[in-house]
Amino acid sequence: MHEFSYEAPTTVDQAVKLLSADGDSARIICGGTDLLIQMRNAVRKPRLLVDVKAIPEMRQISFDPKTGLKLGAAVPCIEIHENQTMRKYYPGLTEAAHLIGSLQIQSRASIGGNLCNSSPAADTSPALLALGAVAKIAGPNGTREVPVEKFFTGPGQNVLQKGEIVVQILIAAPAPHSADRYIRMIPRNEMDIAIVGAGACVTLDGDKVTAARIGLGAVAPTPILAPKAAEYLIGKKLDEKTAERAGELAREAASPIDDMRGTAEYRRHVVGVLTRRALLGAAERARQN
Amino acid sequence: MAKKQLVETTINGEPVEFLCEPRQSLLESLRDILGLTGSKEGCLTGDCGACTVLVDDRPVCSCLMLGVEARGKKITTVEGLAEGTKLHPLQQKFLEDASLQCGICTPGFLMSAKSLLDRNPNPTEAEIRYALAGNLCRCTGYDKIVRAVMDAAKVIQAR
Numbered sequence A: 001m002h003e004f005s006y007e008a009p010t011t012v013d014q015a016v017k018l019l020s021a022d023g024d025s026a027r028i029i030c031g032g033t034d035l036l037i038q039m040r041n042a043v044r045k046p047r048l049l050v051d052v053k054a055i056p057e058m059r060q061i062s063f064d065p066k067t068g069l070k071l072g073a074a075v076p077c078i079e080i081h082e083n084q085t086m087r088k089y090y091p092g093l094t095e096a097a098h099l100i101g102s103l104q105i106q107s108r109a110s111i112g113g114n115l116c117n118s119s120p121a122a123d124t125s126p127a128l129l130a131l132g133a134v135a136k137i138a139g140p141n142g143t144r145e146v147p148v149e150k151f152f153t154g155p156g157q158n159v160l161q162k163g164e165i166v167v168q169i170l171i172a173a174p175a176p177h178s179a180d181r182y183i184r185m186i187p188r189n190e191m192d193i194a195i196v197g198a199g200a201c202v203t204l205d206g207d208k209v210t211a212a213r214i215g216l217g218a219v220a221p222t223p224i225l226a227p228k229a230a231e232y233l234i235g236k237k238l239d240e241k242t243a244e245r246a247g248e249l250a251r252e253a254a255s256p257i258d259d260m261r262g263t264a265e266y267r268r269h270v271v272g273v274l275t276r277r278a279l280l281g282a283a284e285r286a287r288q289n
Numbered sequence B: 001m002a003k004k005q006l007v008e009t010t011i012n013g014e015p016v017e018f019l020c021e022p023r024q025s026l027l028e029s030l031r032d033i034l035g036l037t038g039s040k041e042g043c044l045t046g047d048c049g050a051c052t053v054l055v056d057d058r059p060v061c062s063c064l065m066l067g068v069e070a071r072g073k074k075i076t077t078v079e080g081l082a083e084g085t086k087l088h089p090l091q092q093k094f095l096e097d098a099s100l101q102c103g104i105c106t107p108g109f110l111m112s113a114k115s116l117l118d119r120n121p122n123p124t125e126a127e128i129r130y131a132l133a134g135n136l137c138r139c140t141g142y143d144k145i146v147r148a149v150m151d152a153a154k155v156i157q158a159r
Ligand code: FES
Pocket: B040, B041, B042, B043, B044, B045, B046, B047, B048, B049, B050, B051, B052, B061, B062, B063, B064
């Protein structure tokens, strides 16, 4: 690996200063599970790595039934999976975090890192989209909040400007009778990159859907929402038939490519299947809430 | 040359200080600076698990962590498994069950398995296979490794 220097600040302000001072050649390291591979392959050559894992607010999970969740962007996926609050209130996001790589990878990788790496196939991104999550960003000009659906600008690209850090992920407290679910399809049983990922969050009133959001991964240049499919469900009973129809509408939102994991045609088909299953799974959970 | 940094950490229960460049991985630091060559290098991409060590009791690919990140952490490597000449039940069962051939994957499997048994002393076969999914072996076909972990779990429970 090339030479670089390393800092581990303990406050967001210090981290922002370090990142702003070294301009384009400074980079945040969190779990390093993407970054260190990119650096070994000389795809990225930062002169400075700023480790954000010593910043307390980036390592905490705090939940309030009124104001919702503040999830530190640097919390490792395995801690999310082991956290009872996360399992109870955000089971879909939690299962997405627990699908990333091996346990070795989950001990290091974070949802903030997954978001900022901005892979179209990131597992936690469709789950965040489904939940309407917001990225709280700190930078040289103060803080701003960006909804996840406005965060990605292309494969591996996002809205972050020089010196900016995603500090926390903010998610509203789940409405009564709502729940989320994330499902993905990969070429093998464990540990691969999604051919398609589908996240769904639904709110029910009795039998009827009152709110729905569907996030899709690996089927467009960025993770995307499938708004038409979600709108279609409003006011309807969520059953096999309506979930199937929502899946068809979600297929129209997808613009997948052919690659070694699957053809575009196959991906489009799988979008329908996974959307249906994610919706039905979310509804089943919602009925118990 | 980027300045070397002093890293104070705990390795296998002992306080340890070492100097490393930020670009040196934890794996390199262990092997080339500290002479702890039990952890192996396979892929350097986080895929094979041969470099697995425990960091604050969680399994981590030491090839995907910097040496400087070990500051203040508790690191356990395969060298820390045995107590003196007394092998850890996992090591003993790997031997008895013939769970290795070339052996390059073994330190990583042992550490992943230790982390599982420390958390869950009575795992099912499926749980074992899941916990070991980040470790690759090109020799054994995995089955004997899974048996050894099950057998070691019995020994640990009987203690
Ligand atoms: S050498 Fe670290 S995972 Fe293969």
